[in-house]
Amino acid sequence: MRNPFIQTLCHIPCEIGESPIWLASAQSLFWVDTEDHCIHQYSLETKTHRATKVPVAVTAIAPARSGWLAATKTGLYRCQADFSDFEFIADPTEGLPGIRLNDAVNCPNGDLWFGSMNEAHLEQADGCLYRYEAATNRISQIDSDYAVANGIAFNATLKRAYVANMFRGQVIELQMSDDWTAVLNKRVLIELPEQEGLPDGLTTDAYGNLYVCHWNKGAVSVYSPQGHCIHLEELPVKHATRCTFGGDRLDMLFVTTGWYGMSEQDRSEQPLSGCTFVLPAPFSGKADSFFSGSL
Known part of the structure; x- marks a missing residue:
């Protein structure tokens, strides 16, 4: 049964809404439309929406202390807090035909993790998982063999990372070293x-449950750290893409969606479809991590 408390936060539909990020300092949710060169902001305080056109096709954003990092279809960038002055960092997929960056999420240690995909052949396991190290500003490869490396999330207590191997229908668990x-x-x-569809965006709550x-x-399922499904939220759309927690008590769950590939x-x-939703979080949330390096 669908949750009667699901609300539409923003009625402007994204072809592929992605990468929702809650910034408590701005009392706002930010997200991207990967197909429209656009970054959205909705202020819970003023109930207003703002869309910012950007010069590159952004697929994910990750907050830093003085701006943002952005994964794009042409590489990794840094930009200012208002999404101005996009500056190219690097592209580990350069020279690989059809391969581009996809999702990106900050790790609890302050590094940025991001994945890649084969845009022309989604089911080919050409995707890799990378780390942009905050201390050295170097990019290194963490893992490989993903049919779209998507939806990265972390359990800081258990030192686990989770990555959606999307077109294999799998969520991979990586047991990581202490650092x-x-x-x-x-x-x-x-x-x-x-x-049940394909696993896309992931996040974890205060108890280590995986979303x-x-x-x-068009759903968000919740799994225990042991991999048992313990909750399901159904949405009135076909594609749910990623979710995050927000609000003063991190008791709100924001979910982006998309209309990509749908018939009229x-x-x-x-x-x-493509709207961004908000609903009461089934369990207590946690805040997004920040990139700890300098921009």
């Missing part, structure tokens, strides 16, 4: 059956 620099063990934690957004299903009939039947 988050080495993979000690890798296993499939969750495998979604075809009728999985379902592409092709599907869009008319699901007119809220």
Whole structure:
């Protein structure tokens, strides 16, 4: 049964809404439309929405102390707090035909993790997982063999990282070293059956539970750290892309969605596809991490 308390935060539909980030300092949610060169901001304080056009196709944003890092279809960038002055950092996929960056999330140790994908052949395991090290400003590869490396999340207590191996229908668990620099063990934690869609964006709450957004299903499922499904939130859309916590008590769950690939009939039947939603969080949330390096 669908949660009656789900509300539409923003009615402006994104083709692929992604990377919701709550900034307590601004009392605002930020997210991107990966297909529209656009970054959105919604202020809970003033109930106002602002869209900022940017010069590159941003696929994910991650907060830093004095600005933002942005994964884009043409590499990794840094920019100012108002999303001005985009400056190219590097692109580890340069020279690899059809390969580009995708999702990006800050690690609890202050580094940035980001994934890649084969844009032309989504089911090919050409995607890799990278780290942009805050202390050295170097990029290193963490892992490989992903059919779209997506939805990165972390359990700081257990030293676990989670990555959606999207077009394999899997969520991978990486057991990490204490400093988050080495993979000690890798296993499939969750495998979604075809009728449940594909795992997209991920996040974790204050208890270490893992939230999985379902592409092709329009839902957010919650798993215990042991990989058992303990909760399900259904949405009135086809594609749920990523979620995060916000509000003064981190008791609100924000979910971005998309209408990418949907027919006109599907869009008319699901007119809220691409909108951003907010609902009461089923469990207490946690704040997003910040990149600790200098920009």
